[in-house]
Amino acid sequence: MLEELKQRVYEANMQLPKHGLVTFTWGNVSEIDRETGYFAIKPSGVDYDKLKPEDMVIMDLDGNKIEGKYNPSSDTATHIELYKAFPNIGGIVHTHSPWATSWAQSGRGIPCYGTTHADYMYGEIPCVRNLTKEEIDEAYEKNTGVLIVDFFKDKDYVAMPAVLCKNHGPFTWGKDGMEAVHNAVVLEEVAKMAARTEMINPKVQEAPQELKDKHYYRKHGANAYYGQNN
Amino acid sequence: MLEELKQRVYEANMQLPKHGLVTFTWGNVSEIDRETGYFAIKPSGVDYDKLKPEDMVIMDLDGNKIEGKYNPSSDTATHIELYKAFPNIGGIVHTHSPWATSWAQSGRGIPCYGTTHADYMYGEIPCVRNLTKEEIDEAYEKNTGVLIVDFFKDKDYVAMPAVLCKNHGPFTWGKDGMEAVHNAVVLEEVAKMAARTEMINPKVQEAPQELKDKHYYRKHGANAYYGQNN
Amino acid sequence: MLEELKQRVYEANMQLPKHGLVTFTWGNVSEIDRETGYFAIKPSGVDYDKLKPEDMVIMDLDGNKIEGKYNPSSDTATHIELYKAFPNIGGIVHTHSPWATSWAQSGRGIPCYGTTHADYMYGEIPCVRNLTKEEIDEAYEKNTGVLIVDFFKDKDYVAMPAVLCKNHGPFTWGKDGMEAVHNAVVLEEVAKMAARTEMINPKVQEAPQELKDKHYYRKHGANAYYGQNN
Amino acid sequence: MLEELKQRVYEANMQLPKHGLVTFTWGNVSEIDRETGYFAIKPSGVDYDKLKPEDMVIMDLDGNKIEGKYNPSSDTATHIELYKAFPNIGGIVHTHSPWATSWAQSGRGIPCYGTTHADYMYGEIPCVRNLTKEEIDEAYEKNTGVLIVDFFKDKDYVAMPAVLCKNHGPFTWGKDGMEAVHNAVVLEEVAKMAARTEMINPKVQEAPQELKDKHYYRKHGANAYYGQNN
Numbered sequence: 001m002l003e004e005l006k007q008r009v010y011e012a013n014m015q016l017p018k019h020g021l022v023t024f025t026w027g028n029v030s031e032i033d034r035e036t037g038y039f040a041i042k043p044s045g046v047d048y049d050k051l052k053p054e055d056m057v058i059m060d061l062d063g064n065k066i067e068g069k070y071n072p073s074s075d076t077a078t079h080i081e082l083y084k085a086f087p088n089i090g091g092i093v094h095t096h097s098p099w100a101t102s103w104a105q106s107g108r109g110i111p112c113y114g115t116t117h118a119d120y121m122y123g124e125i126p127c128v129r130n131l132t133k134e135e136i137d138e139a140y141e142k143n144t145g146v147l148i149v150d151f152f153k154d155k156d157y158v159a160m161p162a163v164l165c166k167n168h169g170p171f172t173w174g175k176d177g178m179e180a181v182h183n184a185v186v187l188e189e190v191a192k193m194a195a196r197t198e199m200i201n202p203k204v205q206e207a208p209q210e211l212k213d214k215h216y217y218r219k220h221g222a223n224a225y226y227g228q229n230n
Numbered sequence: 231m232l233e234e235l236k237q238r239v240y241e242a243n244m245q246l247p248k249h250g251l252v253t254f255t256w257g258n259v260s261e262i263d264r265e266t267g268y269f270a271i272k273p274s275g276v277d278y279d280k281l282k283p284e285d286m287v288i289m290d291l292d293g294n295k296i297e298g299k300y301n302p303s304s305d306t307a308t309h310i311e312l313y314k315a316f317p318n319i320g321g322i323v324h325t326h327s328p329w330a331t332s333w334a335q336s337g338r339g340i341p342c343y344g345t346t347h348a349d350y351m352y353g354e355i356p357c358v359r360n361l362t363k364e365e366i367d368e369a370y371e372k373n374t375g376v377l378i379v380d381f382f383k384d385k386d387y388v389a390m391p392a393v394l395c396k397n398h399g400p401f402t403w404g405k406d407g408m409e410a411v412h413n414a415v416v417l418e419e420v421a422k423m424a425a426r427t428e429m430i431n432p433k434v435q436e437a438p439q440e441l442k443d444k445h446y447y448r449k450h451g452a453n454a455y456y457g458q459n460n
Numbered sequence: 461m462l463e464e465l466k467q468r469v470y471e472a473n474m475q476l477p478k479h480g481l482v483t484f485t486w487g488n489v490s491e492i493d494r495e496t497g498y499f500a501i502k503p504s505g506v507d508y509d510k511l512k513p514e515d516m517v518i519m520d521l522d523g524n525k526i527e528g529k530y531n532p533s534s535d536t537a538t539h540i541e542l543y544k545a546f547p548n549i550g551g552i553v554h555t556h557s558p559w560a561t562s563w564a565q566s567g568r569g570i571p572c573y574g575t576t577h578a579d580y581m582y583g584e585i586p587c588v589r590n591l592t593k594e595e596i597d598e599a600y601e602k603n604t605g606v607l608i609v610d611f612f613k614d615k616d617y618v619a620m621p622a623v624l625c626k627n628h629g630p631f632t633w634g635k636d637g638m639e640a641v642h643n644a645v646v647l648e649e650v651a652k653m654a655a656r657t658e659m660i661n662p663k664v665q666e667a668p669q670e671l672k673d674k675h676y677y678r679k680h681g682a683n684a685y686y687g688q689n690n
Numbered sequence: 691m692l693e694e695l696k697q698r699v700y701e702a703n704m705q706l707p708k709h710g711l712v713t714f715t716w717g718n719v720s721e722i723d724r725e726t727g728y729f730a731i732k733p734s735g736v737d738y739d740k741l742k743p744e745d746m747v748i749m750d751l752d753g754n755k756i757e758g759k760y761n762p763s764s765d766t767a768t769h770i771e772l773y774k775a776f777p778n779i780g781g782i783v784h785t786h787s788p789w790a791t792s793w794a795q796s797g798r799g800i801p802c803y804g805t806t807h808a809d810y811m812y813g814e815i816p817c818v819r820n821l822t823k824e825e826i827d828e829a830y831e832k833n834t835g836v837l838i839v840d841f842f843k844d845k846d847y848v849a850m851p852a853v854l855c856k857n858h859g860p861f862t863w864g865k866d867g868m869e870a871v872h873n874a875v876v877l878e879e880v881a882k883m884a885a886r887t888e889m890i891n892p893k894v895q896e897a898p899q900e901l902k903d904k905h906y907y908r909k910h911g912a913n914a915y916y917g918q919n920n
Contacts, residue, residue, distance in 0.1 A: 071918055193328050430658070455534065
């Protein structure tokens with residue numbers, strides 16, 4: 001089981017450079033096996049072009065290393081908080097992808113300007129606040145997760161599988177590592193087009209609610225009819 | 231005949247990722263055989279790197295599937311409206327190409343700022359309005375086509391083979407699938423340069439009419455002299 | 461001699477897609493043999509990936525085709541005017557490269573903001589006016605050349621091997637086809653950085669004269685010391 | 691020893707085109723052997739795709755050529771000043787990478803808007819003033835180095851391994867040539883995202899001090915815990 005999980009997480013990680021989402025080692029993917037509660041995650045600071053499936057680190061949700069010769073990603077504690085609070089997700093991605101990170105640095109959420117966004121993410125992609133000095137000093141990576149979880153406590157994290165951390169960068173999630181990567185690619189594309197949309201028309205308004213509904217529910221839920229699974 | 235049509239439409243579809251116009255499955259090309267009234271179109275939600283000629287779906291203009299194991303593109307009903315109303319076109323493309331989509335999201339048509347635009351498209355590339363909630367609820371994809379057709383009812387759809395749908399993205403067309411793809415590439419390039427032109431000079435004016443005429447008619451119509459067919 | 465010239469012009473043309481300066485057939489390179497007065501130029505509207513050395517068209521400076529099965533580039537008459545008026549150049553390039561074209565569309569010359577520009581081009585890269593309707597109707601391509609030549613009549617075309625044609629795009633030149641291509645690449649890079657420079661600091665000023673002098677004369681003229689030829 | 695140094699500097703130079711930091715010959719890397727005081731540097735104006743390890747030029751800190759058939763980079767005198775004044779560096783890079791150069795052309799330092807920046811560079815990346823005409827005329831390249839050294843005389847050049855020279859471009863450094871290249875890549879990415887951050891939110895503020903501290907010291911110094919070396 002663990003070998004298969006490592007292989008899957010390795011393959012999901014390798015999608016990040018393929019889609020142009022990472023420079024050097026600035027990104028990581030994890031995926032959890034909900035039965036055992038173990039998850040596999042990229043090792044910290046290891047180059048993508050040297051990465052091998054067996055390098056993935058197996059962790060449990062208490063932060064214990066179960067298997068692996070390397071240190072896990074420095075963002076591991078953030079992943080743990082998300083897995084604990086979001087039972088319906090199976091994979092998490094963090095990157096410094098340039099457009100999403102530029103929005104995060106600007107401190108703004110990404111308004112929904114069109115159907116590309118609405119097809120995957122329902123409403124504005126949120127940008128959560130900075131951690132305080134106390135939160136940083138106490139447990140930076142863990143508290144990043146706590147902050148995200150707190151933000152989503154009265155929201156639907158399945159319908160909004162992405163968040164921007166102010167002055168830092170994005171996290172995305174999904175039913176497994178590959179879907180989390182898929183959402184990271186969507187986020188970068190949506191972030192790029194939203195910035196250009198405002199450049200072309202500084203007074204632009206969000207897409208109308210009925211269009212957002214139509215596109216989201218065309219792909220999600222009981223009445224979905226996009227693709228082959230219906 | 232159908233095998234040949236599928237092959238052609240497959241090849242035209244594969245030009246979209248080659249020219250950087252699609253992320254994941256966000257695009258489709260169709261081409262019609264006017265004798266039979268059958269057209270081939272990309273299946274819905276199938277990855278470009280797994281696509282094969284035999285996966286193309288054959289449809290008729292009443293929306294019946296004639297051949298194919300997959301569901302056709304979810305935009306099929308839009309294609310049908312265009313084929314029915316525009317007798318002189320043989321191919322249609324829809325993408326979410328980033329610059330054209332950014333203009334669509336901004337709700338603005340693309341002014342003609344130069345000869346690259348004028349060589350292919352005569353005048354401002356229009357951006358049609360949002361559908362109303364009623365139009366969306368009734369038949370979203372069909373009414374997208376109806377709206378485009380209505381917009382062009384007193385205009386020359388051959389001289390303007392592109393349209394932006396507000397908060398959504400572009401459609402282009404041409405005498406066959408390949409020419410429709412060609413126009414999609416032109417549109418993206420023109421959209422990119424128009425945005426940058428306004429960034430460099432926010433007070434820029436459209437190109438003079440005589441220059442637009444010169445370039446369009448240098449390549450089109452009885453007096454064309456660009457290329458080898460004259 | 462002609463075979464060698466065709467080969468050289470073919471290779472120079474193939475540098476345009478390699479450097480990302482052309483989409484489809486939107487560009488051409490020519491090179492002249494000053495002894496015979498013949499020049500080779502890309503055929504009109506032929507795809508770069510099908511182009512072969514023997515497809516190059518040989519012309520003389522009166523516009524007669526000397527050799528070749530294809531029509532020459534539709535911009536041939538512009539090239540002829542430049543060769544006739546600028547005796548110290550041996551190659552010419554025209555493209556619709558996106559950043560340079562965006563400046564041309566905006567109707568602005570490109571200010572010299574730094575040493576990348578100053579290393580190759582002395583002062584602001586000029587943007588010449590639109591042709592009048594009369595000039596277009598009489599002889600569009602020829603009069604484009606006449607306009608450029610007229611602009612440079614009291615200027616040093618060797619120290620400024622580039623020009624933007626308003627609402628159209630750039631021409632560059634050099635001692636041969638390859639150097640003209642080199643200058644086309646420089647122009648695109650300089651155009652991109654100048655636009656971004658103004659985006660970062662809308663009140664930016666041109667680089668100081670002494671810096672422009674230093675960099676230009678470090679690479680050109682009797683006291684040059686950049687590279688290996690000194 | 692010298693052969694190994696040449697090989698290392700060759701490999702570091704070849705990373706520049708790989709990471710998209712150079713057009714033509716617009717960049718150079720050097721690395722010093724502190725025992726002998728010799729450093730290897732790219733030859734001036736030689737194309738990257740023709741470069742070989744044996745082409746690297748060996749120099750001493752008095753500017754004497756020790757070995758090599760080519761002229762060294764025209765920026766050699768700048769490198770010498772930095773090596774003499776910064777004893778804890780072993781490699782230097784100069785490029786005209788487009789985003790960093792656009793900031794240099796704009797005359798602005800790059801504010802720290804996020805953790806990507808803070809992970810590598812502590813505080814605003816400075817932009818040093820233009821040289822005066824006298825400084826240019828006396829010894830342009832040497833005085834570029836003198837100016838940088840003077841700027842850093844009361845600052846920590848290890849915590850800020852990058853500088854922008856106004857109207858020119860960036861220099862970066864590191865413990866060896868490869869680390870200097872690494873910092874050049876980081877700088878370009880940070881410069882790109884900072885420009886886009888301001889485009890998205892023109893009123894953006896710098897990242898909070900505690901976040902900058904956290905990220906810098908997570909990767910540097912006695913308490914670092916990023917990566918595998920701890």
